[in-house]
Each structure stands twice: as structure tokens, then as C-alpha cells.
Amino acid sequence: MNPRRWWFRRTLRFRITVVATGVAWLCLMALTSLAPSLIARVQISAVDSELTKAVAVGSGPSVRVLDTAGAPLDGLPAPDLTPAEVRTLKSGRPVLREDGESAMRWQGRVDTAPDGTPRLIAAGDTLVGYNGANDLGTKWLAVATALVALLVGIATWLSVRSSLRPVERMRVAAAQLPRGERLPVPESQDELQALAQALNGLLARRDEATERLRRFTGDAAHELRSPVTSVRAQAEVAVAHPDPDFSLEVLESVVEESERLSALVDALLILARADSGELPRAEPVDLVLQVHAAVDRMPSHDLLVQVAAPMSACMVSATRTEVELVVDNLVRNASRYATSLIRIAVLPAAREVRLVVDDDGHGIPPEHWARVFDRFYRVEEHRGRASGGFGLGLALVAHLVRQRRGSVRVSDSPQGGARFEIRWPAYR
Numbered sequence: 001m002n003p004r005r006w007w008f009r010r011t012l013r014f015r016i017t018v019v020a021t022g023v024a025w026l027c028l029m030a031l032t033s034l035a036p037s038l039i040a041r042v043q044i045s046a047v048d049s050e051l052t053k054a055v056a057v058g059s060g061p062s063v064r065v066l067d068t069a070g071a072p073l074d075g076l077p078a079p080d081l082t083p084a085e086v087r088t089l090k091s092g093r094p095v096l097r098e099d100g101e102s103a104m105r106w107q108g109r110v111d112t113a114p115d116g117t118p119r120l121i122a123a124g125d126t127l128v129g130y131n132g133a134n135d136l137g138t139k140w141l142a143v144a145t146a147l148v149a150l151l152v153g154i155a156t157w158l159s160v161r162s163s164l165r166p167v168e169r170m171r172v173a174a175a176q177l178p179r180g181e182r183l184p185v186p187e188s189q190d191e192l193q194a195l196a197q198a199l200n201g202l203l204a205r206r207d208e209a210t211e212r213l214r215r216f217t218g219d220a221a222h223e224l225r226s227p228v229t230s231v232r233a234q235a236e237v238a239v240a241h242p243d244p245d246f247s248l249e250v251l252e253s254v255v256e257e258s259e260r261l262s263a264l265v266d267a268l269l270i271l272a273r274a275d276s277g278e279l280p281r282a283e284p285v286d287l288v289l290q291v292h293a294a295v296d297r298m299p300s301h302d303l304l305v306q307v308a309a310p311m312s313a314c315m316v317s318a319t320r321t322e323v324e325l326v327v328d329n330l331v332r333n334a335s336r337y338a339t340s341l342i343r344i345a346v347l348p349a350a351r352e353v354r355l356v357v358d359d360d361g362h363g364i365p366p367e368h369w370a371r372v373f374d375r376f377y378r379v380e381e382h383r384g385r386a387s388g389g390f391g392l393g394l395a396l397v398a399h400l401v402r403q404r405r406g407s408v409r410v411s412d413s414p415q416g417g418a419r420f421e422i423r424w425p426a427y428r
């Protein structure tokens, strides 16, 4: 099996323990292998400081007086030094002679005897148990290393197990989490607590999105049902009573209902597409041109429509379809509720363009302002239905404008009716 795959199939606890134990063991082994030379250095430097003093003074139990060839001049037996070592001592460098378990350290200096001949003052001392200590130390250190690595392994295993216990609890809870419930958040203020909180946030957003979708689907089905039922009932009656005049009447009504239905389906499609997060590329769209076009598209009636807009173009950042939909919806609503006057103003500023649509109708009571841009929201149920609205027009307007980082606002109009104010980012 691929070792990488094998490794990543092990539990986190196993992997952390192996790495921690391995690293601890390697570090201790490196120290163990360095230890003998460190111990030797300490031993030698301790002896060296004594020998340096003895050689400088020229007397002491360890001091020997030799001729320059290494032969004793002090009447004692010849020291155990080779000619090469004698040469080294004469040059002022120390000598280390290893001998089985122990070792001998020598230092020396050339001096002039009272008779004027050169002589070698040398001092030597035994490094007791030099090699033995090293061997023994190394062995004990190796055992200690293995023990400490084992301890590190056990401690890591236990601490990782207790640290990961909340993860296990979260995993078990997540596997059987009912709707609306949340994961247990560990009390420790660490990464796991942050993770649990982030996951709970995600779950809350998911529940909210599901709830919104459920409500939207329910509302859409509910709205679709009445025109479909009405078309069906009328068609059934027409089939049961095959009278040409009556059939024509039924057909006209069916056409009307179908138009309402297709308008509803169009709005639903646009909202569904908007919900999917697709955002077509923004382009410069002339709002002044679109306002005039929307007024021209209005069905003829005896309302007075006043447009206050600059002579030059006012470019907003959106798509033409979006601007058309927004302006059409606002103008259609105004014409639906106005008594005699509609005022439309296009007001360009540095970074945005404002579109204000006023009418002199009955207006919208302030308690509805917060919700009037919600999907399927109607201010007055009977009035909305009678005029053919589904409560989707303003929801569409708000969505299309907000997705371009614009804003929508409703208030009272100085004309006495409602005022709708849209701010679109200007195209730059």
C-alpha cells in the first residue's frame, strides 16, 4: 500500500502521537550521541586548569622535570611519554594519552635550568574512569532516552485523546442532528469551540435558507393555484354548456387569467434565477431613456405623468432588462394607485443616480414600509388581488437593485400618495 495513503488513513491521535514520540526520541538520541564528547570536555578542562597552574609554578606532586629528549632530570622513573608526545609538549600543546578505561593528560613548557641548559617542565594527571564513564554514561542515556520517548508518547496519546473528545461528541451529535438543533459547543475557549460555533452558524444559515425556500415554494404554489383553478372551473362550465356566446366569454376570461399566470411565472423565474446567485455583467444603462420608454409603454389613461430628468443621459450600472423591470414595476404600481398625478424624477449625483416615483393615491401606511418589499406581501389583500398583483413586483425591484449594491426606500409622497426611491450606483 502507498505509505502516504496508509499514513493518512491512521487516526489523528495515532499520527500526532507517532510524530511527537519520534521527534522527542530523535532529539534525545542526538543529545545522547553528543554527551560523551561533552563529558570528556568537562573532565579535561577541569584537569587542564590544575595542570596549567602546576606547570607555571614548576612544583607539585604531578610536576616532572625532564631534559628536552624526555629523560628525567628529577631522579624519578622515566615518564610514559613517546618522543612525539615530548615534542608536542615542548611546543606548548597538551597531550592526551588514552589507556583502556582511563586516560592521562599532560601539559608542559620549556624552561632554562640554573646551569643555562634548556629543560622541559611537564605535569601530568590521570583522568580517572575517562572512557569507562563515557561508555556507562552513553548506555544510561540511551536507556533514559527510550524511557523519556515512551513517556512523551503516552502523554501525547492521553492528552490528544482528551482534547479530541469534544470532536467525537460533535461527530456523534452531527450524525443524528434533528432540524433546528445545534452542535454541542465545547466550554474550552479553543479552536474546537470556534469550529463548533462556525458549524452552528452554517447550520443556522442552512435552516434559514431552507425555510425561505419552503415559504417561497408554498406561496408560489398557493398563488398559482387560484388562477389555475379558475381557468379549469370556467373551462369545465364551458364544456358542460356548449353555448358559443358563453364559450367566447369564458375564453376571454381564460386569456386574462393566462396572462396573469404567465406574469406570475415570469416573476418567479426571475426571482429563482436571482436566488441562484447568478449576476449578469453590469453595463451602462441610460436611466433617463428607460424612464421615458416606460412612460410610453403605460396603457393610456387620464393620469397626468410628469417626468423631471436631465437632458443628458444618466448611466447606471446594471443590465437593460433589470432597469426595465424596475422602472416598469414602479410606474405600473403608481398608475394603478394614483388618483390623477404621477411624478417621476431622475436625479444624478457623483456616485449614484436616484429615481423617485411619486403618486397621489392612498399611499402606504408606515407600518407596512418594512415589509412591502417582501415576496408575496400585499398591503391590502383584497385590493392587491382585484388589481391583479401577486405581491412580487416590489420584491423583484428590491432584489434587482440591491444585487447591484443599490437601495430601495418607500415613504409618503408630498403628492399625498406613496413615494418610491431607488438609488443605483452610477456607471463610471
Ligand code: ADP
Pocket (backbone or CB within 6 Å): 329, 333, 334, 337, 359, 361, 362, 363, 364, 372, 377, 378, 379, 380, 383, 384, 388, 389, 390, 391, 392, 393, 394, 395, 417, 418
Ligand atoms: P403587486 O404586484 O401585488 O402590486 P407589489 O410588490 O408591486 O405587488 O406591491 C406590493 C403591495 O404594495 C401592493 O399590494 C400594494 O398594496 C402596495 N403598493 C405598491 N405600490 C403602491 C403605490 N404606489 N401606492 C399604494 N400602494 C402600493
